Amino acid sequence: DTAVSQTPKYLVTQMGNDKSIKCEQNLGHDTMYWYKQDSKKFLKIMFSYNNKELIINETVPNRFSPKSPDKAHLNLHINSLELGDSAVYFCASSQDGYETQYFGPGTRLLVL
Amino acid sequence: KQEVTQIPAALSVPEGENLVLNCSFTDSAIYNLQWFRQDPGKGLTSLLLIQSSQREQTSGRLNASLDKSSGRSTLYIAASQPGDSATYLCAVRLIRSSNTGKLIFGQGTTLQVKP
Numbered sequence: 001d002t003a004v005s006q007t008p009k010y011l012v013t014q015m016g017n018d019k020s021i022k023c024e025q026n027l028g029h030d031t032m033y034w035y036k037q038d039s040k041k042f043l044k045i046m047f048s049y050n051n052k053e054l055i056i057n058e059t060v061p062n063r064f065s066p067k068s069p070d071k072a073h074l075n076l077h078i079n080s081l082e083l084g085d086s087a088v089y090f091c092a093s094s095q096d097g098y099e100t101q102y103f104g105p106g107t108r109l110l111v112l
Numbered sequence: 113k114q115e116v117t118q119i120p121a122a123l124s125v126p127e128g129e130n131l132v133l134n135c136s137f138t139d140s141a142i143y144n145l146q147w148f149r150q151d152p153g154k155g156l157t158s159l160l161l162i163q164s165s166q167r168e169q170t171s172g173r174l175n176a177s178l179d180k181s182s183g184r185s186t187l188y189i190a191a192s193q194p195g196d197s198a199t200y201l202c203a204v205r206l207i208r209s210s211n212t213g214k215l216i217f218g219q220g221t222t223l224q225v226k227p
Contacts, residue, residue, distance in 0.1 A: 004155075031213050041199065043156075043217040055212050090155060097213035098205075100146065103155035 003027050004104035006091050011109045013081060020077045021107045023091030031055070031096055032074035034066060037088040037106070049074050050097070081111045114139040116204055118218035125192055126226050133187040133221045135202035140180045143210035147176050147187050148201040150220070156201065160187070164207075192225045199223070 004025045013019055025032060033056075034046040048056035052068040063079045078085060091104040115138045125131050135145070144163045148156040160169045160176040162185070168177040175188040185202055199222045203215040 033213065040219065042219050043201065043203075045214050048213055056209075056214055058214075092156075094213055097211040098143070099213075100158050100161055101213065101215065102158070103148075105155045106153075 004091055004093055004102050006089075006104040006107050008107060009105065011107060012112065013110075014112055015081055015083060017081050018077070018079045019081060019109070020075055021089055021091075021109075022073070022075045023104060024073050025091075025093040025102070025104075026072065027093055027095075027102060029093040029095050029102075030071055031094045032068065032071070033092040033094075033101065034074065034076050035090040035092060035103075037090060039087070043090070047074075047076075048097075055097070081109075083111050085109060086111045114204065114206055114216050116202060116216050116218040118200075118202060118221050120221060121219070122222045122224075124224040124226065127192060127194060129192050129225075130188070130190050131192055131223070133189070133200050133202075133223070135185040135187070135218055137183045137185075137204050137216075139204075139206060140183050141207045142180065143205045143207045145176075145178055145185050146203045146205070146215065147174075147185075148203065150199045150201060152198075159200075189223075192223075194225050194227050197223055197225050 037043045047066045049068045088106045092101040094101045146161045147159045162178045173190040199220040201220045203217045
C-alpha cells in the first residue's frame with residue numbers, strides 16, 4: 001500500500017493554464033505539506049496543514065492555493081501557470097510537526 | 113536565517129569503500145536533524161533522525177552524528193554498495209518552528225558507488 005500518493009506523476013501544460021495536483025495519505029497523519037524542488041534539486045517548503053488548518057505559507061505567490069478537504073488529503077491548485085513554476089512538487093505527511101515526514105513520489109510539472 | 117550546506121555536491125567511490133557526507137547549518141537552535149535519501153525520479157526516504165539532545169544515530173551500515181555547537185552533522189556509510197547510489201539530503205527543524213514541521217534542506221550530495 002502506498003503511504004503518500006500524488007496524482008498526476010507528470011504534468012505538461014501551457015503557460016497561463018490552471019492545474020491541480022492531488023495528494024492523499026493513508027497513514028492517519030494530522031499534518032501534510034507541499035514542497036517544491038527546483039531544477040537545481042533545492043527542496044523548499046511551500047505549505048503545511050494540520051488537521052485541515054493552514055500552518056505554514058512560505059511567501060508563495062497567490063496563484064498557488066492549497067486545499068485540504070479532510071486531513072488525509074491536501075491538494076494544490078495553481079492558477080495562471082508560469083515558466084518558473086516548472087519543478088517537481090512533493091507532498092509529505094507526518095503525525096505532527098515534530099515527527100518524521102513521509103514523502104510522496106513527486107509530480108513533475110513542465111510549463112511550456 | 114538558517115542555511116544548510118552539504119559538501120561535496122557529488123561523490124564517486126568504488127564499491128566497498130567507507131565514506132562520509134557532510135552537512136553544516138548556521139543556526140544551532142535546532143530541534144532535530146534528519147537525513148534523507150532520494151533516488152532519481154523518486155520521492156524522499158527518511159534514513160535517520162537525530163534529536164538535538166543526541167550525538168548520533170545508527171541504522172545498519174549508516175551512522176549519523178550531530179554536533180550542534182559547531183553546526184555540523186555527518187552521515188557515515190560503511191562498506192558502500194552500488195545500491196547506495198542516490199542523492200542524500202540533510203534537513204534541519206528549528207526550535208522556533210518545530211511544531212510546524214518546517215524542514216530546511218541542504219542541496220544534497222549525489223553519491224555514485226561504482227561496482
